[in-house]
Amino acid sequence: MRSLLIAAGLVTGAAAAQAQTPELTVYTYDSFVSDWGPGPQIESAFEEVCGCDLTFVAAGDGAALLSRIRLEGESTEADIVLGLDTNLTHAARETGLFAGHGLSPELDLPVAWEDPHFLPFDWGYFAFVHDADFDAPGSFTELAESDASILIQDPRSSTPGLGLVMWVKAAYGDEAQAIWDGLADNVVTVTPGWSEAYGLFLEGEADMVLSYTTSPAYHLIAEDDPTKAAAPFEEGHYMQVEVAGMLEGTEEPELARQFLEFMTGPAFQSVIPTTNWMYPAVTPPEGLPEGFETLITPDEALLFTPAEAAEIRDAALEEWRVGLSR
Structure with missing residues (x-):
């Protein structure tokens, strides 16, 4: 009887300990939580210091994150959303679902950062990636006039896709519609997210794919493959700053804030260059990897403010839709 009581007590104690372990749920994009992405390493590193259970939930590509949060509203299970960018932060803030983070880390960004709701975790420049021996166009006008085939992402679900739309708009303004009209016959397909498009490119389905200037570093460092390159465009390149924000309705506000603080620290930032293949928001002590x-x-960095991006988004999307429908 005594042994049964002890066993029962141990089971009860273990259950109570498990129940007391705080949980933090982070919505993010698919590639972040892939086996080769930063998610697994970050989950392990944060759980070592937080005494919590960190769960990443993949929710499509970056732009799909905002759609999901809007749909779920105050009933969302997310404590943090990680993977929006400055083209979406204004709209995200307008939902009223995000809380202020109250943090002010020192950041290594090419632009000044003052946002009470969202903190950056990495940044980069959009670019068309191609095989190094391919004679790539050097501008959107050259691309539109060429026979080069391209793979792009849907701007309604993908942050790179939306970044491309903003890139064309920032570079060409009122002439953006003409650029999209010219690009229509270059586009092989439009994928929901980055992973699908890049996978098709690697399978040889097109000459070029919308990605990042940093993408060739993956092939060079991880695969010892120097055969990929990013095409420099004379118009300049649009910048992406990826961010995370905590939800107003989180039941673990202190833990969520701890994660955001951890996010700008060396344990998180040192993982970014060789897993997310972007520039870290805070350069780690060891610097950037060789390669x-x-x-x-880029000769010129293009970037709309969050408010500007929100103001022109619908019109820019319509130019993309009309151009590709012809």
Whole structure:
């Protein structure tokens, strides 16, 4: 009887301990939580210091995150959303679902950062990636006039796809519609997210794919493959700053804030260059990995403010839709 009581007590104690372990749920995009993405390493590193259970939930590509949060509203299970960018933060803030983070880390960004709701975790420049021996166009006008085939992502579900729309708009303004009209016959397909498009490119389905100036670093460092390159465009390249924000309705506000603080620290930031293949928001003590010095640096960085991006988004999307429907 005594042994049964002890066993029962141990089971009860274990259950109570498990019940007391706080849980933090982070919505993010698919590639972030893939086996080769930063998610697994970050989950392990944060759980070592938080005494919690960190769960990443994949929710499609970046732009799909905002759609899901809007749909779920105050009933969302997310404590944090990680993977929006500055083209979406204004709209995200307008939902009223995000809380202020109250943090002010020192960041290494090419732009000044003041946002009470969202913190950056990485940044980069959009670019068309191609095989190094391919004679790639050097501008959108050259691309539209060429026979080069391209793979792009849907701007309604994908942050790179939306970034491309903003890139064309930032570079060409009122002439953006003409650019999309010219690009229509270059587009092989439009995928829901980045992973699908890049996979098709690697399978040889097109000459070029919308990705990042940092993408060739993956092939060079992880695969010892120098055969991929990013095409420098004379118009400049649109910048992406990826961010995370905590939900107003989180039941673990202190833990969520701890994660955001951890996000800008070395344990998180040192993982970004060789798993998410972007520039870290805070350069880790060891610096950038060897191979990053080979990447192209845009002559001009293009970026709308969050408010500007929100104001022109619908019109820019319509130009994309009309152009590709012809």
